[in-house]
Amino acid sequence: MALLKLENVTKRFGGLVAVDGVSLEVETGEAIGIVGPNGSGKTTLYNVISGVYPADGGRVIFEGNDITPLPPYKRAPLGIGRTFQIPRPFSSASVRENVAVGAMFGTMSGKVGVDESLEIADRYIELVGLSPHRDKAAGSLTPVEKKLMEIARSLAMRPKLLLMDEALAGMHPKDIDEMVAFLKKIKEEENITIMAMVEHIMRAVVGFAERVMVMHQGRKLIEAPTAEALKDQRVIDVYLGRQLGE
Amino acid sequence: MRAQREKYYPLIPVLAGYLILFLIGREVTGMWQLMAMIAFYCALGQAFNIFLGMTGYVDFGYVAFLGVGTYGMALSISRLWRVEGLGIGIIPIGLVLAMVMAGLLSVAVGAVALRLRGAYFAIATIGVNEGFRYLIEGAKIWGGSEGIIFSGQMKKAFGKATASALSTFWADVMVFSIAVIAACITIYYMRGKIGYALTALREDEDAAKVMGINVTKYKIIAFITSSSLAGLLGASAWALKLTYVFPPDAFEIHYTVEAIIIVLLGGAGTLLGPIVGGLVYGLSKYWLAVIMPGFQLLIFAPIIIFIIVAFPEGVIGWVKRRIRGTALQNYFL
Amino acid sequence: MVGQQLVGNLIQGLVLGGVYGMATMGLSLIFGVLRVINVGHGAFIMVGAFITMWMFTALGLIPIIAIPVALIVGMALGFLFFYTAVRRLINAPELASLLATFAMGMLLEEVIKIIFGTEFRGYNWVVGKLTLPITVLPMSKVYAFVGSVAIATLLYIWFNKTRAGTAVRSVVEDSEGARVCGVNVDWVYALSFAIGIGLTVVSGILLTMFIPVGINPYMGGQYTLKAFVIAVLGGLGSPYGAFFGGVIFGLIENGSYTLFALIPGVVPFALTRFLSFVILLVILLIKPTGLLGAK
Numbered sequence: 001m002a003l004l005k006l007e008n009v010t011k012r013f014g015g016l017v018a019v020d021g022v023s024l025e026v027e028t029g030e031a032i033g034i035v036g037p038n039g040s041g042k043t044t045l046y047n048v049i050s051g052v053y054p055a056d057g058g059r060v061i062f063e064g065n066d067i068t069p070l071p072p073y074k075r076a077p078l079g080i081g082r083t084f085q086i087p088r089p090f091s092s093a094s095v096r097e098n099v100a101v102g103a104m105f106g107t108m109s110g111k112v113g114v115d116e117s118l119e120i121a122d123r124y125i126e127l128v129g130l131s132p133h134r135d136k137a138a139g140s141l142t143p144v145e146k147k148l149m150e151i152a153r154s155l156a157m158r159p160k161l162l163l164m165d166e167a168l169a170g171m172h173p174k175d176i177d178e179m180v181a182f183l184k185k186i187k188e189e190e191n192i193t194i195m196a197m198v199e200h201i202m203r204a205v206v207g208f209a210e211r212v213m214v215m216h217q218g219r220k221l222i223e224a225p226t227a228e229a230l231k232d233q234r235v236i237d238v239y240l241g242r243q244l245g246e
Numbered sequence: 247m248r249a250q251r252e253k254y255y256p257l258i259p260v261l262a263g264y265l266i267l268f269l270i271g272r273e274v275t276g277m278w279q280l281m282a283m284i285a286f287y288c289a290l291g292q293a294f295n296i297f298l299g300m301t302g303y304v305d306f307g308y309v310a311f312l313g314v315g316t317y318g319m320a321l322s323i324s325r326l327w328r329v330e331g332l333g334i335g336i337i338p339i340g341l342v343l344a345m346v347m348a349g350l351l352s353v354a355v356g357a358v359a360l361r362l363r364g365a366y367f368a369i370a371t372i373g374v375n376e377g378f379r380y381l382i383e384g385a386k387i388w389g390g391s392e393g394i395i396f397s398g399q400m401k402k403a404f405g406k407a408t409a410s411a412l413s414t415f416w417a418d419v420m421v422f423s424i425a426v427i428a429a430c431i432t433i434y435y436m437r438g439k440i441g442y443a444l445t446a447l448r449e450d451e452d453a454a455k456v457m458g459i460n461v462t463k464y465k466i467i468a469f470i471t472s473s474s475l476a477g478l479l480g481a482s483a484w485a486l487k488l489t490y491v492f493p494p495d496a497f498e499i500h501y502t503v504e505a506i507i508i509v510l511l512g513g514a515g516t517l518l519g520p521i522v523g524g525l526v527y528g529l530s531k532y533w534l535a536v537i538m539p540g541f542q543l544l545i546f547a548p549i550i551i552f553i554i555v556a557f558p559e560g561v562i563g564w565v566k567r568r569i570r571g572t573a574l575q576n577y578f579l
Numbered sequence: 580m581v582g583q584q585l586v587g588n589l590i591q592g593l594v595l596g597g598v599y600g601m602a603t604m605g606l607s608l609i610f611g612v613l614r615v616i617n618v619g620h621g622a623f624i625m626v627g628a629f630i631t632m633w634m635f636t637a638l639g640l641i642p643i644i645a646i647p648v649a650l651i652v653g654m655a656l657g658f659l660f661f662y663t664a665v666r667r668l669i670n671a672p673e674l675a676s677l678l679a680t681f682a683m684g685m686l687l688e689e690v691i692k693i694i695f696g697t698e699f700r701g702y703n704w705v706v707g708k709l710t711l712p713i714t715v716l717p718m719s720k721v722y723a724f725v726g727s728v729a730i731a732t733l734l735y736i737w738f739n740k741t742r743a744g745t746a747v748r749s750v751v752e753d754s755e756g757a758r759v760c761g762v763n764v765d766w767v768y769a770l771s772f773a774i775g776i777g778l779t780v781v782s783g784i785l786l787t788m789f790i791p792v793g794i795n796p797y798m799g800g801q802y803t804l805k806a807f808v809i810a811v812l813g814g815l816g817s818p819y820g821a822f823f824g825g826v827i828f829g830l831i832e833n834g835s836y837t838l839f840a841l842i843p844g845v846v847p848f849a850l851t852r853f854l855s856f857v858i859l860l861v862i863l864l865i866k867p868t869g870l871l872g873a874k
Contacts (some may be wrong), residue, residue: 050456076458090449093442101442105458114439115250137570157458304674358860362867364673365616365815369807370863376804377856384839384849391846499800506678544689550682554675555667 001064003028003193004049004161010057011041011048018044020218021058026161031187032195033209033226037238041218043085046163050082051075062161077109081159081192085166087146091139095130096121098138099153106157117156124152127186144171155190164196168204180207202230214238253437256517256579260429263521264288268422282418284528286483289421290501291508291520292428293479297472298506299515300435301465302448304368306502307355307375311348311473313496314378315480317388318344320491324396327403334404337412341420341481348477351378352470360465363451372499379497393496397489413487420482425521428475433517435468436579444468448515507550513560517579522561587714588833594716594724596829598789600822601727602782602802603809604734609775611751611816613669613768615676619684620806621799623653623776627783628794629691635702642704643722645784653780657773665772666765684799692796701792723788730781731822738818747771751816808859814869824869828855 002025011019019041026032034042047053049060051072059068067075081102090098099121103112112120125134128148133141138149147167154162164183168176187194196208205212205226212229214221216238222229229235264285271281294308322340326332332339351374359370383391400409435441443464446454451461485491504527512523534542553560559567562578569578606620617623627649634640634648660683668676706718738744749757750767758764786802787794805828813824835854839847862869 052452052456072455073458073460076456082456084453088450088453090446090453092449093445097442097445101446101454101457101459104439104442109458114437114442135570137567153457298674302672302674304677306677358864362863365610365614365677366863366867368616368673368677369811370860372804372807373856373859373863377853377860380849380853380856384846384851384853386845391849503678503681506674510674510678541689541693543685544693547682547686547689551664551679551686554671554679554682555664558671558675 002026002061003030003063004195005061006045006049006058007061008058009045009048009055009060011044011053012056017218019048022215022218022220023058024213024220024223026193026195028160028193029187029191030193030211031184031209032193033205033212034195034215035205035212035229035235036215036221039217040215042215043165044218045215046082046165049163050080073105076106076157076159079107079158079160080163081106081154081157081161082163083147083150083154083165083167085169087143087150089138089141089146089149091137093138094135095125095138095141095149095152096134098149099124099156102153102156103158106159108158120156121152124156125149127155128152128182144175155186155192158190159192161193161195164194167196173203176204177207180204183208206230254433257430257433260433260517260521261426264422264426264429267525271418278415278418280528280532282421283532284525285418285421285425286479286524287504287508287528288521288524289425289428289479289483290476290505291512291524292425292432293472293475294505295472295509295514295516295520296428296432296435296475297468298509299513299519300432300441300444300448301468302514303360303364303465304506305371305469305472306368306499307371307373308472308476308505309497309499309501310355310375310378311351311476312480312484312501313491313493314347314351315344315477316484316491316496317394318347318477319481319485320394320396321388323403323485324394324399327396327399332403334408336403337486340485341478344477344481344485345474346477348480349470349474352473353466355473356466356469360462360469375497375499375502379493382493389491391493393490393492395490400489413489417482417486420486421479424475424478424482429517429521431471431475433579435471436517440464440467445515507546507553510553510558510560513562513564513566516560516562516566519560519562526561583713585834585837588837589830590711590714591716591720592829592831592833593826594720594829595789595833596826597724597727597822598782598785598825599805599809599829600813600825601730602779602786603806603813603821603825604731604818605775605777605779605782606806607810607813607816607818607821608778609772610810611818612747612771612775613665615665615668615680615772616673617775617779618677618681618803619687619799620680620779621801621803622684622687623656623779623799624783624786624802625691625794625796625799626656626687627653627780628787628798629695629700629783630780631784631787632700632702632791632794635704636700642719642784642788643726646726646781649780649784650777653777654773656780657776658769660776661769661772666768669768684803688796688799695796697795697797699792700794702787704788704791719788719791723785726785726788727782727822730778731819734778734818743770805855808855810869811859811862811867812870815867817869820869827870831855831858 004026006022006024008021008023009019010021022045036042048055051070055068059066062078096118100117103117103120125131128151130145130148168179183194209226212226213223214229214235221234222232267281267285271278297305319340322336322343326336355374359367362370382388443459446459447461447464454461508523508527509520511526512519531542534545566578602624606617609615609617630649631642631645634645664679668679704719709716709718709721738748746762746767749762750764754764809824809828810821812827813820832851836847836851839845839850
């Protein structure tokens, strides 16, 4: 049984069709990349999967259950975690408190108390290397640190599926390689399925994703193993001549 | 579980503060009125802070809950004073009724208004406040625009001496108690899962939802808590002390504004903030009334603007920011 | 008989509503451009009322002359408040602007109180009547209505046909985009706020032409509340919506008063107010963008 199954998912905003009949199956343990130029509907797709936007058509099925009508706060305890492209920390709270929120309301919601959540938070803060900043206000972190905190926070949720939204944008190429290695490591250790969305950092996609779905104007253009997909002529055209490895 | 007890240490300065105010009022002649007034503002601030401070939503119609609580006590006394043997038992009934009525109103308001965000929420709450008041006046419910005067019934039900003691002393003791209760609830929420949920939704409601927080549920909890406390406050500080209730007074928007000032001045969302705010506001108002009567509001107005524009985190908020990362931070909530 | 009274009241309501609507346009404009809710709205109306009264009783000048004076005073106040406080509130949480504008209103009330005292004032400007088949309207009310419509029309022209107005509209659409196109967004904010306040002060004049009594420093509160209802009716942020919202509100206010007066044992005046808030809540629930709004 696929972990996540999108059946013909459609989302409209007035006259604009942002996501147009996208179907996809994601298996447990996969590392899959969602790629596509600006405006191709990737973020909207993420928002439909995490429940921020209700789907106008089609279904979202998670672990065999139809979660299409569920509001976002009910999807997190089921195991769908998400980071945002522009980090959204709870600025006035400390890093520790931020990450603890993930533990408290994620898949362990109702099973862990405040103190336990704080301990879990400490673990993940250390994992991403933010321990020195543990008690600082989240709003005072640098943008990269905020991104790391986002990741720690969503990991603390102990998700089954992690939707990562442009987690690597704005990073130095060296950091990107480190980040990709890090993501692979947590995927193994935490047993999470990661769906990573990147706009154009092909280096990361190649390094991380086994399989890739390319979106264009709301539709799925192609879905294939990474190397194959990125050599496809249609994909190259869509990116206006950009090639692998740029 | 030392860690468990330690979590509640910040309550100590709060309780100490109220105790000091109480003792000053009792031991120093002529200070009772002032201390009682300060206690009222502190209690108002503590209760209001549970909603405004912790969720960041502005209930501009907050005074309605005080008003409804006042009616709860007023109705209890004016309807039950004849019941044989009930005597002083009317007071707890009045308090419970006040709390229930305020709670019910808040459920009704919450169902409507809490789906709305920011400015729309503020406007909706004003709408409820004014609407409720005009309903009472228009349909002549509960005495309509003339309100209820129950001083006579109070005396008949409790005897002159007790009634007087209630109005001049015990009502204020109740106010102190409400302040303490509100403080205890505040720290209990802050240290618990609720506090985390509220902080998250205050900072970024959409991100909070994605993290698994049922924001509506937590908003309602904070709202009902805050409103019920307001009901109790109205029942004691207004009904028992004034012995009458009068719609234009009971729903007067400037009390809400005072509550907002107190919370903001002291530091919204902090435990100590409302005490500091209540103290500063109460003292300032008192002294200004003595020194420059008629000019209080004229002076407060630019001060409010200044605080909002230049000093939005309030006194305690500022202090907390300074001591962040030091050992002190766990005790200074 | 009742029917005739009802229609007569409705006509009065229509006329009053036009003035209400005009009075709310400033509120909607300020919200539309700056996303700031001016809770001190009524106080600015009060300032306009006092300007009119003073100019009439102290200088013997008819209210129509007071209009440009009020506009200038209003815009000056608007710029003053903008540069001292409102500018910093634009990106602040709602609470900040709600409170700060309330404090501004409070400040105005207190200043006026100190200058003029708290007694109720009024003035008497008699210019004849307009006799319609069903009801009689004093000419001052007619002038007030005509004035409201005229100002609303002028605003429409300004918004859509002038460069400044277009700049304002672009900022409403997309402030960042406008900035990139070279629009001086900060100046647009300041100007919009000033015009909004100016409109509000002017509306105070028109309102007193309708109700020339009861002028006192604290008269603004009830108009703030009415303005909120009207603004939501017409769609927060849409000045034209505000105008038509006002007309509808005037009709409902007067119409419901007549009907409530038929019910024994109630206070029709208070019930009318109750009804207006019920409408407010219903609209906020069902169509927060207002009856006429679309954004």
